[in-house]
Amino acid sequence: MIEIVSESKCIQCNLCVSVCPTNVFDKVEGDIPVIARQSDCQTCFMCELYCPVDALYVSPNSEGSDLVEEELLEENGLLGSYREKIGWGPGRTPITRHPLMLEGRN
Amino acid sequence: MIMSESMQSSVGISLTADVLIIGGGPAGTWAALSAANEGVKVVLADKGYCGSSGATAPSGTGVWYIQPDAEARLEAKMSRYELGGQLAENAWMNRVLDKAYERMHHLAELGYPFPLDGSGKSVVRGLQGPEYMKLMRKLVLKAGVKILDHSPALELLADEHGVGGARGVRTQTGENWEVRAGAVVIATGGCAFLSKALGCNVLTGDGYLLAAEAGAEMSGMEFSNAYAISPSFASITKTAYYRYASFYYEDGSIVEGAGSQRGRSVIARNLLQGRQVFARLDQAPEEIRPRLRVGQTNFFLPFDRLGIDPFRDMFPVTLRLEGTVRGTGGIHIVNEDCGTAVPGLYAAGDAATRELICGGFTGGGSHNAAWAMSSGSFSGKGAASYAKSLGTRSSERALKGLSTSQLTRQETSTGGKTGDIVEAVKAEVHPYDRNLFRTEQGLVSSLERLDQLWKEVRATPITLDNRAYKFREAAAMTATARWMYRSARFRTETRGMHKRVDYPSLDGSQRHRLISGGLDEVSVRTEEVSKEVVLA
Numbered sequence: 001m002i003e004i005v006s007e008s009k010c011i012q013c014n015l016c017v018s019v020c021p022t023n024v025f026d027k028v029e030g031d032i033p034v035i036a037r038q039s040d041c042q043t044c045f046m047c048e049l050y051c052p053v054d055a056l057y058v059s060p061n062s063e064g065s066d067l068v069e070e071e072l073l074e075e076n077g078l079l080g081s082y083r084e085k086i087g088w089g090p091g092r093t094p095i096t097r098h099p100l101m102l103e104g105r106n
Numbered sequence: 107m108i109m110s111e112s113m114q115s116s117v118g119i120s121l122t123a124d125v126l127i128i129g130g131g132p133a134g135t136w137a138a139l140s141a142a143n144e145g146v147k148v149v150l151a152d153k154g155y156c157g158s159s160g161a162t163a164p165s166g167t168g169v170w171y172i173q174p175d176a177e178a179r180l181e182a183k184m185s186r187y188e189l190g191g192q193l194a195e196n197a198w199m200n201r202v203l204d205k206a207y208e209r210m211h212h213l214a215e216l217g218y219p220f221p222l223d224g225s226g227k228s229v230v231r232g233l234q235g236p237e238y239m240k241l242m243r244k245l246v247l248k249a250g251v252k253i254l255d256h257s258p259a260l261e262l263l264a265d266e267h268g269v270g271g272a273r274g275v276r277t278q279t280g281e282n283w284e285v286r287a288g289a290v291v292i293a294t295g296g297c298a299f300l301s302k303a304l305g306c307n308v309l310t311g312d313g314y315l316l317a318a319e320a321g322a323e324m325s326g327m328e329f330s331n332a333y334a335i336s337p338s339f340a341s342i343t344k345t346a347y348y349r350y351a352s353f354y355y356e357d358g359s360i361v362e363g364a365g366s367q368r369g370r371s372v373i374a375r376n377l378l379q380g381r382q383v384f385a386r387l388d389q390a391p392e393e394i395r396p397r398l399r400v401g402q403t404n405f406f407l408p409f410d411r412l413g414i415d416p417f418r419d420m421f422p423v424t425l426r427l428e429g430t431v432r433g434t435g436g437i438h439i440v441n442e443d444c445g446t447a448v449p450g451l452y453a454a455g456d457a458a459t460r461e462l463i464c465g466g467f468t469g470g471g472s473h474n475a476a477w478a479m480s481s482g483s484f485s486g487k488g489a490a491s492y493a494k495s496l497g498t499r500s501s502e503r504a505l506k507g508l509s510t511s512q513l514t515r516q517e518t519s520t521g522g523k524t525g526d527i528v529e530a531v532k533a534e535v536h537p538y539d540r541n542l543f544r545t546e547q548g549l550v551s552s553l554e555r556l557d558q559l560w561k562e563v564r565a566t567p568i569t570l571d572n573r574a575y576k577f578r579e580a581a582a583m584t585a586t587a588r589w590m591y592r593s594a595r596f597r598t599e600t601r602g603m604h605k606r607v608d609y610p611s612l613d614g615s616q617r618h619r620l621i622s623g624g625l626d627e628v629s630v631r632t633e634e635v636s637k638e639v640v641l642a
């Protein structure tokens with residue numbers, strides 16, 4: 001489930017509020033969005049993928065809330081790691097163009 | 107049919123259109139593009155966000171994309187024909203294969219970043235959901251379609267001539283919305299009963315309920331017990347890679363007979379007995395592992411985050427219900443435009459039955475992806491021409507809301523009941539010994555409780571606020587479970603994915619469709635499958 005909206009990274013664009021299919025976030029005037037309905041999170045990772053500054057972290061645990069520390073995630077290169085893999089963001093190539101996509105039937 | 111209290115006074119957004127599409131996944135967006143292409147005015151309302159909502163957006167998916175070569179097409183059609191219990195239809199498979207092929211090439215032309223071959227030419231391959239749905243949203247907007255995000259529909263609007271729009275709430279503002287339209291396409295996806303299968307928690311059968319309230323029927327609802335293999339700690343229900351898995355008990359001994367294709371029942375039986383099953387993708391040859399990582403990026407995401415190497419480490423698995431999302435039942439289609447029995451009402455994607463192309467057994471994501479593109483295209487075009495045929499008088503129609511439960515501005519205790527109803531439905535449809543392994547006794551006792559639950563649902567007025575759709579989801583799941591189990595009881599044989607423990611073999615005399623419908627009284631009837639045989 002969604003665990004972190006990083007205060008230091010978030011630029012208050014509120015894209016996560018828009019793209020979340022289950023309406024988990026609430027926009028806050030003059031502040032970063034809040035995780036208002038965490039139990040509605042379906043662990044689909046879409047918010048994280050759309051965040052332009054890698055300020056969000058979705059824990060893979062879909063069954064309950066995990067205690068995670070932003071510093072540790074940062075250290076382990078996990079913030080924004082999915083977006084990087086998908087190849088979204090400036091200077092990146094979408095993974096759909098990966099040469100290995102030409103092989104096999106995946 | 108009970109007409110609900112007028113919502114007129116509280117309308118925040120009121121629009122008129124020729125075609126209203128409910129649902130903004132692949133089927134809904136193709137329907138929107140196809141309708142707009144006919145030069146009509148289109149509005150698309152999504153419960154979540156068109157572009158991220160639904161089963162496709164967070165996933166990678168293969169597509170039933172087959173070169174137009176007679177031999178290749180025949181092979182493709184035959185590959186699932188027997189598994190599906192001979193319920194697919196040749197003519198439908200042909201037109202879906204044609205349309206999906208055409209649409210995949212459109213996607214390449216429209217900018218989907220397919221991989222490039224040595225000469226820089228793009229090569230059509232499976233689709234990555236985030237990229238695919240981001241592009242579809244862009245194309246829909248470019249086509250002039252008005253998108254209402256975070257706007258679940260609560261009820262259809264109709265008069266004696268048929269369906270003429272819908273109403274709902276906007277979850278981020280609490281306003282109501284109303285769209286009057288000559289035709290409505292339901293593209294709300296299937297029903298996975300809030301099992302947390304990837305991207306599926308928005309898929310609660312909402313469109314089935316809307317359609318049934320208008321008088322449409324369902325088809326193949328007995329084919330509704332797809333379960334996906336998933337790590338027990340995560341939402342990633344990408345079963346395809348488990349073909350490379352071995353299954354173990356905690357002590358490392360092999361679970362005999364367990365497998366992803368035919369051995370899923372063995373996994374289920376162990377889990378039922380409280381024996382945890384573990385998987386390890388140790389059958390994947392070393393050289394294809396990098397390709398697997400590229401093909402389904404999200405499959406590896408939970409493992410990478412938890413420091414698990416799924417090729418080397420054992421991890422606990424579970425089976426998550428995907429219901430009719432990967433089942434094949436859905437709204438009954440009565441013509442080539444994907445029209446329902448109700449004038450002005452169309453169905454596309456997983457909201458519609460997919461028996462026409464894969465019978466009672468899904469071919470996995472690829473059939474559904476091809477079906478979404480093609481049924482979206484057929485229904486969008488069909489709905490547009492129907493709306494055009496109505497002419498200008500359609501705006502003067504006296505439309506009424508069709509919700510079974512009363513929708514009211516007054517405070518009610520609905521909110522408190524939602525969770526209980528959801529849990530009660532889950533308790534009937536999630537357990538493997540009820541839904542995967544079906545018996546007369548189990549179905550009868552589940553139906554008794556579900557019928558009782560429906561009485562409670564329909565007697566509960568719904569307060570029109572931004573949580574109102576949650577109760578409608580609970581109502582839709584209740585109704586869906588009842589069509590499923592009534593149909594499952596009717597089919598006293600094992601065919602496709604429908605397994606009856608008390609009738610373990612296929613019965614040649616039951617090669618027909620089961621059409622179910624009704625809300626207070628659920629009925630099931632048989633309908634002939636086209637006599638045309640695929641084997642040419």
